[in-house]
Amino acid sequence: MAITKEDIERLADLARLNLTPEEIERLTGDMETIINYSMSKLNELNTDDVLPMEHVLPIRNVFREDICEKSFDREEILKNAPEKAEGCFLVPKVVE
Amino acid sequence: MELTKLTVCQAADKIRKKEISVPELTQAYLDRINELNEKIGAYITVCGQDAGKQADYVQKKIDNKEELPLIAGIPAGINDNICTSGVLTSCGSRMLSNFIPPYDATVIKKLSQNDAVMLGKLNMDEFAMGSSNETSWYGQVKNPWNPERVPGGSSGGAAAAVASRMACYALGSDTGGSVRQASSFCGAVGLKPTYGLVSRYGLAAFASSMDQVAPVARDVTDCAVVMNVIAGHDPLDSISQDRREDYTSFLKNDVKDLKIGLPKEYFSGSIQEEVKEKVLKAAKVFESLGAHVEEISLPLFEYALPVYYIISSAEAGSNLAQYDGIKYGYRTQQFGDLVDLYKKSRSEGFGEEVKRRILFGTYVLSSGNYDAFYNKALKVRRMIFEEFRNAYQKVDIILGPTAPSTAFKIGEKTVNPLDMYFNDAYTVPANVAGLCAISLPCGFDSNGLPVGMQIIGKPYGEGTILRAAFTYEKNTGGNGGIDCGI
Numbered sequence: 001m002a003i004t005k006e007d008i009e010r011l012a013d014l015a016r017l018n019l020t021p022e023e024i025e026r027l028t029g030d031m032e033t034i035i036n037y038s039m040s041k042l043n044e045l046n047t048d049d050v051l052p053m054e055h056v057l058p059i060r061n062v063f064r065e066d067i068c069e070k071s072f073d074r075e076e077i078l079k080n081a082p083e084k085a086e087g088c089f090l091v092p093k094v095v096e
Numbered sequence: 097m098e099l100t101k102l103t104v105c106q107a108a109d110k111i112r113k114k115e116i117s118v119p120e121l122t123q124a125y126l127d128r129i130n131e132l133n134e135k136i137g138a139y140i141t142v143c144g145q146d147a148g149k150q151a152d153y154v155q156k157k158i159d160n161k162e163e164l165p166l167i168a169g170i171p172a173g174i175n176d177n178i179c180t181s182g183v184l185t186s187c188g189s190r191m192l193s194n195f196i197p198p199y200d201a202t203v204i205k206k207l208s209q210n211d212a213v214m215l216g217k218l219n220m221d222e223f224a225m226g227s228s229n230e231t232s233w234y235g236q237v238k239n240p241w242n243p244e245r246v247p248g249g250s251s252g253g254a255a256a257a258v259a260s261r262m263a264c265y266a267l268g269s270d271t272g273g274s275v276r277q278a279s280s281f282c283g284a285v286g287l288k289p290t291y292g293l294v295s296r297y298g299l300a301a302f303a304s305s306m307d308q309v310a311p312v313a314r315d316v317t318d319c320a321v322v323m324n325v326i327a328g329h330d331p332l333d334s335i336s337q338d339r340r341e342d343y344t345s346f347l348k349n350d351v352k353d354l355k356i357g358l359p360k361e362y363f364s365g366s367i368q369e370e371v372k373e374k375v376l377k378a379a380k381v382f383e384s385l386g387a388h389v390e391e392i393s394l395p396l397f398e399y400a401l402p403v404y405y406i407i408s409s410a411e412a413g414s415n416l417a418q419y420d421g422i423k424y425g426y427r428t429q430q431f432g433d434l435v436d437l438y439k440k441s442r443s444e445g446f447g448e449e450v451k452r453r454i455l456f457g458t459y460v461l462s463s464g465n466y467d468a469f470y471n472k473a474l475k476v477r478r479m480i481f482e483e484f485r486n487a488y489q490k491v492d493i494i495l496g497p498t499a500p501s502t503a504f505k506i507g508e509k510t511v512n513p514l515d516m517y518f519n520d521a522y523t524v525p526a527n528v529a530g531l532c533a534i535s536l537p538c539g540f541d542s543n544g545l546p547v548g549m550q551i552i553g554k555p556y557g558e559g560t561i562l563r564a565a566f567t568y569e570k571n572t573g574g575n576g577g578i579d580c581g582i
Contacts, residue, residue, distance in 0.1 A: 041401075055335075
């Protein structure tokens, strides 16, 4: 399968990445190699009657009592925020 | 006496006999780091002051004749994707180059409860994505056996630090073989626990259905000792299992009852001849000690790699969406709207390999590709899981190489990403199927580089793989580890 520069640009947009022209160039080739290898390999196998396995463990929901416990201190959490004000994370204006 | 040559158990014994003190031992490691780290690059952060304080504190307890856990006072290095309260946890990425966690990972809490001494945080491939430590924002880690070679990865700093005696033991992480392959390249012992056995709380998520914290040590005994500390149920990790055992109780010199399977697929194809030879020689050792060794077949072996890369990239793409330049981590200087802020922060914060995996993960999950890639990989994952389950009806453990070669040269495999990915061919099956596995040294190649063999066990079969590894080590003079000579 051929992967185009436009495919990579679309993926980058979905993944919220900007790529330089050189990165697009390189990644287009890389992605085509990886995609074709994976697909041709897996298509050798017939999986019609196989159920997908998301997880190796028999996962059940884990319940606990709904009890309030002491959590992180707000100031402590905000210490890592690039920009903050009045106890909140600051982001660019979202609503016009 | 060179204090840094002692294993965890030897040092613990001497501390109790008052032959050495914890501050002396800690200082010896800090001196060693001071001397070697510039050359090897194993540490991103060294916590000299805190380590010194902790050493004094533990020594005081010992002087007061308090009964202490085995690892008390023994200096360790921690992979930089494991959260340490108040200490930079960068994941080897510019994205987290300013991230100071406000909390400890569960494994760090457990080390603290056991009075461990933390020397610092270890270099790694960015977000654990890599097999050679060449993707770290903090620079290349060098293999202590030969600085022109890679240490393996992603936990290359952990393996290099233990092998070059800059840490008595280390905690790394193993999502696709990171700890085992790096241990193999550096001549250390690394164990990937069964999925769910060790808490992932505070381990930066890469591929959540496979991530495990994993110990690196000089010998098998030390690995068991560290497992005793870190394994066990944690309510903060929803997949955490309550299956901890006393792993040191399995350290017996006896394999007579064991059936060992050698998958023929593991010894054909592109494997370095000397690696094959050494691992087969190890099989002979087991046979001479009374184990039953037989050839088995795991025809799905070659499919584990594409399955791994599809699933791990899909999960990574989702997990790494949290890095948006808002709550923590890197934020770009100049931006317009919110989406521009996200895009610029992520593009400047992530390195190329991380971007490649995010793109591939986005591709396999996007509409039109989901069934052909992601869902297909999940189906093949079940087939691989079943194939191992059937194999373990016949044999107790599976023996093979850890990696297809010994440590390769820096830059040798950075052109074509598939060349690098093939390095993980032998380690990813255990992650895909949720098994446990250990890598330990089994000789050297003609360049004097260590060869690693891998023993793969059933889920929760840590006891059996530790016993087999211990028996091999005991009968080949490997106890106490091998010396890289620097």
